[in-house]
Amino acid sequence: MALDPETFSQLRHQVRRFVSERLTPNEDRVEESDEVPIELVAEMKALGLFGLSIPEEYGGLGLSLREEAELCLELGQTSPAFRSVFGTNVGIGSQGILIDGTEEQRLEWLPRIASGEAIFSFALTEPEAGSDAASLRTTARLEGDAYVINGTKRFITNASRAQGFTVMARTNPAEKGASGISAFIVARDSPGITLGKADHKMGQRGTRTCDVYFDNVTVPAANLIGGRPGLGFKTAMKVLDRGRIHMAAVATGTARRLLAMSVAYAAERRQFGQAIIDFQLVQGMLADMQTELFAAEAMVRETARRYDASREDPDPEIPMIAASCKYFATEMVGRAADRAVQIHGGAGYMSEYKVERFYRDVRLLRLYEGTSQILQLVIAKGLKKGLAGPAA
Numbered sequence: 001m002a003l004d005p006e007t008f009s010q011l012r013h014q015v016r017r018f019v020s021e022r023l024t025p026n027e028d029r030v031e032e033s034d035e036v037p038i039e040l041v042a043e044m045k046a047l048g049l050f051g052l053s054i055p056e057e058y059g060g061l062g063l064s065l066r067e068e069a070e071l072c073l074e075l076g077q078t079s080p081a082f083r084s085v086f087g088t089n090v091g092i093g094s095q096g097i098l099i100d101g102t103e104e105q106r107l108e109w110l111p112r113i114a115s116g117e118a119i120f121s122f123a124l125t126e127p128e129a130g131s132d133a134a135s136l137r138t139t140a141r142l143e144g145d146a147y148v149i150n151g152t153k154r155f156i157t158n159a160s161r162a163q164g165f166t167v168m169a170r171t172n173p174a175e176k177g178a179s180g181i182s183a184f185i186v187a188r189d190s191p192g193i194t195l196g197k198a199d200h201k202m203g204q205r206g207t208r209t210c211d212v213y214f215d216n217v218t219v220p221a222a223n224l225i226g227g228r229p230g231l232g233f234k235t236a237m238k239v240l241d242r243g244r245i246h247m248a249a250v251a252t253g254t255a256r257r258l259l260a261m262s263v264a265y266a267a268e269r270r271q272f273g274q275a276i277i278d279f280q281l282v283q284g285m286l287a288d289m290q291t292e293l294f295a296a297e298a299m300v301r302e303t304a305r306r307y308d309a310s311r312e313d314p315d316p317e318i319p320m321i322a323a324s325c326k327y328f329a330t331e332m333v334g335r336a337a338d339r340a341v342q343i344h345g346g347a348g349y350m351s352e353y354k355v356e357r358f359y360r361d362v363r364l365l366r367l368y369e370g371t372s373q374i375l376q377l378v379i380a381k382g383l384k385k386g387l388a389g390p391a392a
């Protein structure tokens with residue numbers, strides 16, 4: 001599942017140009033309108049961005065995670081709203097079907113997801129079940145050859161754009177934990193689905209989240225992912241392991257942009273008769289940004305490489321290293337955004353300078369797809385199992 005190096009190099013070049021020539025110049029427009037322009041979405045489809053991670057036999061580009069991560073390092077350098085339009089199709093919305101779906105389910109849904117014809121969302125979180133996702137209350141009751149779903153999902157990215165959802169619901173009410181949960185493919189036009197009002201967020205304007213309500217929604221039993229009940233929580237965790245490496249790469253891309261803006265501003269801004277980049281205390285902040293960025297890039301590449309290798313040869317450390325990677329990269333970009341504002345001084349607090357916007361935008365990365373605290377717990381769980389213990 002990887003392109004030949006020359007084809008991949010051309011794709012990366014195209015994506016880099018798309019980011020610098022089409023997306024970055026439209027950042028202010030997205031911020032003002034809270035919308036991603038429709039013509040840019042069409043260009044994303046033409047570039048194949050909706051199907052980056054989906055194998056060619058299902059209509060996607062079939063990138064390895066290592067290649068996808070390289071593109072995320074590019075895509076992370078502009079407003080997150082752009083990536084968010086296709087992000088759920090590449091990651092959390094499609095991967096459950098790809099990883100654990102039956103061949104019929106893959107053939108039915110993945111080509112539409114890969115082309116961008118269908119936007120797919122991932123519906124795990126609920127009002128009373130966030131970090132403790134295994135306590136979710138949405139139910140799926142088997143009636144004949146269909147399941148009837150009832151419950152509320154919260155903060156669902158792209159729900160208002162979606163044609164479908166992967167929904168985690170409890171098929172065994174007697175089993176209160178993870179093993180009572182199953183995953184379903186649910187078409188948006190199924191009777192009984194309604195959406196809450198759009199969430200107003202701290203940042204990431206142009207992205208969409210809202211509640212999704214399921215009121216006696218009937219789903220064919222054939223839409224149970226993998227065809228067997230009780231595996232949905234495991235599917236969700238596999239999806240999140242992969243998604244965390246993707247998000248770490250996005251965070252690292254954003255840190256690149258923050259560093260570039262900070263170096264440019266520090267070289268231009270003069271105080272005390274000289275450019276502020278010549279003050280050693282400013283240099284210290286820039287050097288810290290560069291050092292942590294370099295560390296995150298190395299982590300992202302190595303974690304993605306190990307994830308790809310684990311497809312052939314299962315690697316029990318993947319959940320732990322994926323969590324480590326997202327934890328470090330997303331905390332790192334938070335520090336980078338803070339330093340970028342500091343280097344810009346008062347201007348960094350003003351919305352006409354983009355560091356103010358990125359400062360708000362990156363705050364989310366430490367919250368979704370596992371808060372930093374949950375990632376620490378995943379890492380510690382791996383250590384308790386004896387994984388990556390002290391070198392002999």
Ligand SMILES: Cc1cc2nc3c(=O)[nH]c(=O)nc-3n(C[C@H](O)[C@H](O)[C@H](O)COP(=O)(O)OP(=O)(O)OC[C@H]3O[C@@H](n4cnc5c(N)ncnc54)[C@H](O)[C@@H]3O)c2cc1C
Pocket residue numbers: 121122123124125129130131132154155156157158201209364367368369370371372373374377
């Ligand atoms: C913009 C946005 C988009 C999102 N998109 C999606 C989506 O598409 N699909 C989806 O399913 N979900 C989505 N989410 C939900 C997101 O994954 C959850 O918000 C996240 O998992 C945290 O859950 P919570 O908000 O309920 O916080 P809580 O779980 O209530 O956590 C509150 C605080 O308690 C801490 N905490 C909780 N448990 C522990 C513990 N055991 N030990 C130590 N600290 C702990 C947390 O780290 C956090 O600091 C999205 C959220 C946002 C904000």
